[in-house]
Amino acid sequence: MTGILQTKNVHLYYGKNEALHGFDLNFNENEITTLIGPSGCGKSTFLRCLNRMNDLRPNVTINGSFKFEGKDIYSPSIDLTELRKTIGMVFQQPNPFPFSVYDNVAYGLKLAGMKNKHKIDKIVEESLKEAAVWDEVKDSINKSALSFSGGQQQRICIARVLAVKPKIILMDEPTSALDPISSSKIEDTLVRLKKDFTIIMVTHNMQQASRISDKTAFLLNGDLIEYDSTQKMFVNPSNKKTSDYLNGEFG
């Protein structure tokens, strides 16, 4: 099985400082892959390479091959806006726009040139349902998204990403700013979304990784230590460092 997204020999430098030391990671379609590791190990940095969000930072050099469905993500001919629509992202802090719930979700569609109000309404509703927040917002869909709780905001942000129909959703610790109940709602949502989307998620929460992910990658100081099915990794890791980390001996 060849993955939907393949990376090879990934090196990343902040100025002269090497943060990722060259590793390969392949991601399969319709799976949840989690990246785990102690703070500063490079997992968020790696995640941001996948939709080129690191382009925003000055002094970052990225080497290696990143292939999405066989196409080079870093090729000069790639349409960056198209790429970021196909590879969507959900951030650590819920960051809805200061607009109504409806406008938050419809915004990407409207800017993409969709004019059919009826169609937009339908996609907004579908996306909010898929993100499991529809029941909580449907009566106040014209209220500002900022007036909802953090967990609801994060699910609105997920709906916003779903609305533009990405193939891959990157998630950078999507539940770390939320309470346990909101977190578990989002986890349920992700498991349901798996059949239509490929999810790559950074998390600090081991239980979360073991509960919902199909594969887990363990990163340490810019190196990939182990990458395997989640079950194998949590029950019987092959590397001593992995088992030490999972047992809470460091990190």
Add this chain to the structure above:
Amino acid sequence: MNPKTTNKIAIGLIYTFVAIVVAILVSLIGYILVTGVPHISWHFLTSKSQSFLSGGGIRDQLFNSVYLLFLTLCLSFPIALGSGIYLAEYAPKNWITEVIRTTIEVLSSLPSVVVGLFCYLLFVVQMHIGFSILSGAIALTFFNLPLLTRNIENSLKSVSHLQREAGLSLGLSQWKTITGIILPAAVPGIITGIILSAGRVFGEAAALIYTAGQSAPIIDYTNWNVFSSSSFLNPMRPAETLAVHIWKVNSEGITPDANLVSSGSSAVLIILILLFNLLAHWIGNLLYKKMTSNF
């Protein structure tokens, strides 16, 4: 001395200083209002000024001030918006941007009389525009630009970086992210800045003496032809504003009631500027509430 006493003394001193500031402000504004407000009447606001007789009003000066302000904003807002967006969103961190920022700082600290004389030589004399509302508006744009640019830059920068990332990660171009998300989120701050700078422009006199002129020729409020020299809308006519009128009445006024006219005009000017400030806070808060929640 024990910490408690030190604390008491410090608080006492701080209150004293605050009291001094408040006292200065209250006595200044109070004096102007007490001497001026009794002279304000409907007649004073709606009749034209007199050169020799008493009983002159400030109708034309009031209109000129408002019109000049309007033209100034028309000139300065687009330029300030463009440069504000550039500085906040596009400008790389290097010496060229630093030079631009320093230039803006310097521009904002130029004495207004110097800017006035410069504009007089360049626009009024060299370019033959003459004493006119247009020359005045250009001169005022010189003051307004740095303030507005700074304000727009800061308003844009205060929008969270998360919003930018959210926009870009949705596949919006940088331009769409700025115009569609960052700018609307910054609108309350920008509006507040515009109104506050309007208050400053409204009270400016020195630069206008040499550019918009000190004469208030007879204008016809029913003539809507912008090109007619008697039209109230003609930007090429000389126009004395309220602030200039106060200066002129005090320095060379020969009407018997010059004192009263000056006090009345000052009170009107102060009241309007206070209103501008209140309006700025009010509209800013209102917009902010509107953008962030719909309760």
